[in-house]
Amino acid sequence: MTADPSTPSAVLPPPVALIGPMAAGKSSVGRRLAKILSRDFVDTDRRVTAEHGPIPAIFEQQGEAVFRQLEHEQVAKSLLPGHIVALGGGAVLNEATRALLADATVVLVTVTESAVAARIDNDRRPLLAEGGVSAWRRIAADREPIYRQLAHVEADTSRRPIAHIAEEVAAWVLEHEHRVAHGEPTADRSSRID
Numbered sequence: 001m002t003a004d005p006s007t008p009s010a011v012l013p014p015p016v017a018l019i020g021p022m023a024a025g026k027s028s029v030g031r032r033l034a035k036i037l038s039r040d041f042v043d044t045d046r047r048v049t050a051e052h053g054p055i056p057a058i059f060e061q062q063g064e065a066v067f068r069q070l071e072h073e074q075v076a077k078s079l080l081p082g083h084i085v086a087l088g089g090g091a092v093l094n095e096a097t098r099a100l101l102a103d104a105t106v107v108l109v110t111v112t113e114s115a116v117a118a119r120i121d122n123d124r125r126p127l128l129a130e131g132g133v134s135a136w137r138r139i140a141a142d143r144e145p146i147y148r149q150l151a152h153v154e155a156d157t158s159r160r161p162i163a164h165i166a167e168e169v170a171a172w173v174l175e176h177e178h179r180v181a182h183g184e185p186t187a188d189r190s191s192r193i194d
């Protein structure tokens with residue numbers, strides 16, 4: 001039987017989405033993961049910025065709700081079979097975005113509070129502009145149940161270089177896709193890489 005070239009998505013794996021708190025390493029791990037797996041990479045924060053300008057200006061001039069809608073539009077355009085997509089930290093707050101993630105392999109990228117402190121010094125993220133690490137802690141804790149509900153696996157970036165973490169996530173993704181493709185049971189949602 002020959003493959004039908006008009007339905008390429010039939011042979012491509014589901015999109016891989018990276019979610020998680022601000023500065024956890026979604027973009028860094030995602031970019032590396034895409035290289036390892038030879039897949040296309042999209043960073044939705046970058047797409048929003050490219051189309052609508054800097055994120056702090058969107059928050060300031062139009063408010064968070066408008067940003068969430070613009071972000072959702074970029075997630076919807078990016079979550080395609082065969083793609084690796086790093087979402088913004090708060091993208092999962094949007095119900096329509098959460099619904100899209102039901103068809104993706106979802107990697108929760110995490111970081112400890114002590115490791116994140118150095119990463120959010122002089123931060124450009126509008127939600128951390130005032131409160132620094134304590135704002136990060138509060139926002140991460142508020143969102144944690146949503147992240148956990150959506151994730152198939154968690155990868156923590158606090159202790160090891162991105163390259164190592166991305167290699168392990170890549171191996172996990174290939175194994176997961178193999179199981180799904182063969183109708184085998186997948187690992188439970190508390191799988192962890194760190």
Ligand SMILES: Nc1ncnc2c1ncn2[C@@H]1O[C@H](COP(=O)(O)OP(=O)(O)OP(=O)(O)O)[C@@H](O)[C@H]1O
Binds near residue numbers: 023162
């Ligand atoms: N394992 C790691 N070791 C050291 N630094 C790291 C590690 N992972 C990420 N970083 C650094 O942390 C910073 C934030 O990473 P990154 O931008 O990938 O996070 P993010 O989750 O995409 O954040 P955002 O909320 O902006 O989308 C970057 O400067 C990155 O180089």
Ligand SMILES: O=C(O)C1=C[C@@H](O)[C@@H](O)[C@H](O)C1
Binds near residue numbers: 055087089091126127
């Ligand atoms: O966690 C958040 O709410 C955000 C995270 C960043 O990735 C950006 O999407 C923006 O700064 C908002």
Ligand SMILES: [Mg+2]
Binds near residue numbers: 026027
């Ligand atoms: Mg990012």
